[in-house]
Amino acid sequence: xxxxxxxxxxxxxxxxxxxxxKPDKTGVVTDGVKHSMNPFDEIAVExxxxxxxxxxxxxxVAVSCGPTQSQETLRTALAMGVDKAVHVEVTxxxxxxxxxxxxxxxxxxxxxxxxxxxxxxxxxxxxxxxNQTAQMTAAFLDWPQAVFxxxxxxxxxxxxxxxxxxxxxxxxxxxxxxVISADLRLNEPRYATLPNIMKAKKKPLExxxxxxxxxxVSPRIEVVSVEDPPTREAGAKVEDVDQxxxxxxxxxxx
Amino acid sequence: NGTLVIAEHDNTALRxxxxxxxxxxxxxxxxxxxxxxxxxxxxxxxxxxxIDGVKRVLLADNAALEGFLAERLTPVILASQKQFSFTHIxxxxxxxxxxxxxxxxxxxxxxxxxxxxxxxDAETFVRTIYAGNAIQTLKSKDPIKIISVRGTSFEAVAVxxxxxxxxxxxxxxxxxxxxxxxxxxxxxxxxxxxxxAKTVISGGRGMKNGENFKIxxxxxxxxxxxxxxxxAAVDAGFCxxxxxxxxxxxxxxxxxxxxxxxxxxxxxxxxxxxxxxxxAINKDPEAPIFQVADIGLxxxxxxxxxxxxxxx
Numbered sequence: 001x002x003x004x005x006x007x008x009x010x011x012x013x014x015x016x017x018x019x020x021x022k023p024d025k026t027g028v029v030t031d032g033v034k035h036s037m038n039p040f041d042e043i044a045v046e047x048x049x050x051x052x053x054x055x056x057x058x059x060x061v062a063v064s065c066g067p068t069q070s071q072e073t074l075r076t077a078l079a080m081g082v083d084k085a086v087h088v089e090v091t092x093x094x095x096x097x098x099x100x101x102x103x104x105x106x107x108x109x110x111x112x113x114x115x116x117x118x119x120x121x122x123x124x125x126x127x128x129x130x131n132q133t134a135q136m137t138a139a140f141l142d143w144p145q146a147v148f149x150x151x152x153x154x155x156x157x158x159x160x161x162x163x164x165x166x167x168x169x170x171x172x173x174x175x176x177x178x179v180i181s182a183d184l185r186l187n188e189p190r191y192a193t194l195p196n197i198m199k200a201k202k203k204p205l206e207x208x209x210x211x212x213x214x215x216x217v218s219p220r221i222e223v224v225s226v227e228d229p230p231t232r233e234a235g236a237k238v239e240d241v242d243q244x245x246x247x248x249x250x251x252x253x254x
Numbered sequence: 255n256g257t258l259v260i261a262e263h264d265n266t267a268l269r270x271x272x273x274x275x276x277x278x279x280x281x282x283x284x285x286x287x288x289x290x291x292x293x294x295x296x297x298x299x300x301x302x303x304x305i306d307g308v309k310r311v312l313l314a315d316n317a318a319l320e321g322f323l324a325e326r327l328t329p330v331i332l333a334s335q336k337q338f339s340f341t342h343i344x345x346x347x348x349x350x351x352x353x354x355x356x357x358x359x360x361x362x363x364x365x366x367x368x369x370x371x372x373x374x375d376a377e378t379f380v381r382t383i384y385a386g387n388a389i390q391t392l393k394s395k396d397p398i399k400i401i402s403v404r405g406t407s408f409e410a411v412a413v414x415x416x417x418x419x420x421x422x423x424x425x426x427x428x429x430x431x432x433x434x435x436x437x438x439x440x441x442x443x444x445x446x447x448x449x450x451a452k453t454v455i456s457g458g459r460g461m462k463n464g465e466n467f468k469i470x471x472x473x474x475x476x477x478x479x480x481x482x483x484x485x486a487a488v489d490a491g492f493c494x495x496x497x498x499x500x501x502x503x504x505x506x507x508x509x510x511x512x513x514x515x516x517x518x519x520x521x522x523x524x525x526x527x528x529x530x531x532x533x534a535i536n537k538d539p540e541a542p543i544f545q546v547a548d549i550g551l552x553x554x555x556x557x558x559x560x561x562x563x564x565x566x
Contacts, residue, residue, distance in 0.1 A: 018520065019388060021388050028383075100365070101365040104360060127383065129368070129381075129385065129501065131356075132356035132366060135355075136356045136360040139356070139359075140360055143432070144432035145433075146433070147324075147353045164495055165350070166350070168441045168496055169438070170436075171436040171439075173436055174432065184495060185488075185495050220395055220396055221365060222392065222393040223391070224378065224393055225391045226383070226389070226390050229389050232532075234547065234550075235532075235548035237539075237549075237551065238551050240551070241551070241565060245565055245566065248510070248531075248533070253531050254510070
């Protein structure tokens with residue numbers, strides 16, 4: 001029996017943008033800055049699409065939580081091969097304080113509503129760098145988790161997953177339904193082609209709010225400040241290897 | 255008030271990150287309890303009893319805990335939490351801690367704080383966002399604080415003459431068959447571990463291929479150094495992902511970091527800029543890595559690195 005997959009996609013400041021801290025230290029500048037799909041979520045979408053191509057997955061639903069512009073991210077997912085999308089609209093101050101705990105509750109509710117057997121998300125978002133959503137979604141659903149996945153294989157009624165751990169790799173088996181988080185080496189995401197981008201515009205995109213899903217998004221933290229990291233002064237250049245060795249010896253590093 | 259530190263270990267010995275996590279716990283000022291959970295992990299628990307400043311060690315030794323699956327460790331932590339009403343739960347920000355703590359936090363309806371680099375007080379924590387390009391200070395409003403801490407940001411506590419009492423962790427349901435541990439393949443190496451090495455030598459795209467990494471290994475062996483790589487080198491298939499230094503890989507802060515053929519992308523800098531001395535060898539004098547390097551050498555790495563190895 002083919003599986004139903006739910007993928008989470010977050011709209012973030014593009015990885016190539018040099019972020020700037022706001023002068024009032026409340027956050028970073030996001031207005032007028034290029035945004036794209038979180039790179040780890042692209043890997044999650046790609047994996048779901050490949051599982052569909054292998055007939056392991058029958059339908060893929062993408063979810064994004066955020067302001068109206070999150071729909072652009074969902075259209076990208078649809079153009080990559082996702083079948084339908086759900087935009088959970090969160091705006092303004094609520095969006096500023098939206099955290100993995102809230103998103104995980106939303107994903108857990110939608111996974112139940114959509115009768116998903118598999119939830120795949122990126123291992124972390126490159127804006128808040130939290131690395132929590134998959135683990136928390138799994139906990140809310142009481143499903144097993146296979147996080148930092150670099151290989152996924154269907155075996156019997158479960159999945160065999162290779163995980164990236166410190167110092168090497170780990171293999172675990174999880175029963176379905178399960179939650180997976182995608183690590184860097186899981187796959188290389190495809191680019192959406194123009195015909196697929198056109199087709200994606202016609203695919204269904206449903207709108208919901210956290211309230212519709214019964215999820216409380218009130219803030220769990222208070223941001224005290226966001227500041228620039230301490231800068232590091234560039235040192236001197238040396239002419240050759242001899243000078244380099246001499247300097248390192250003087251510093252007592254070798 | 256009490257703090258629970260989840261020990262990371264291989265059943266026979268504690269991983270060094272556990273000592274950094276206890277260091278972070280001591281900053282909060284509560285009584286510190288260390289949980290050692292695993293299969294045949296009495297030796298690791300013995301070692302935990304000797305960590306300076308630890309009040310008690312909870313031991314959960316059970317065959318079901320082989321492989322440290324989050325689904326089975328979570329009930330152990332929840333049962334311990336229930337018995338002792340800890341106000342703080344801390345683990346290292348490693349694959350182990352990052353995989354486990356959010357699951358525990360969700361079960362307690364707490365928003366966890368990941369990869370903490372500073373503790374201001376019992377509820378105010380400092381962490382990096384945007385690959386280290388901004389530093390966020392936040393107050394947690396939850397009644398229980400669940401945090402993972404970056405090892406390089408907290409001093410390791412000594413394993414000394416302490417002999418904290420051990421007790422059995424409260425019973426919990428370990429019967430979950432939702433997940434199953436199959437195997438671990440840890441890359442065996444005589445070189446020191448990347449995150450705790452005093453010297454790290456990393457190669458980037460400038461290495462051109464995986465085979466060329468052997469010149470880095472030769473230099474590393476001379477210096478007793480660990481070898482790392484930039485994400486560009488990993489993406490290009492030169493080496494495996496567990497060598498990756500950067501925001502999405504390992505965060506290192508050795509005494510000496512030598513970046514070879516690495517341009518210095520933001521995400522790489524995030525993983526190594528707290529190193530005490532940074533050396534860059536790159537043939538491009540404009541490479542951004544030189545802006546953070548204490549000592550820069552503009553040279554062909556294929557000449558400079560073997561020359562350095564030979565002269566040391």
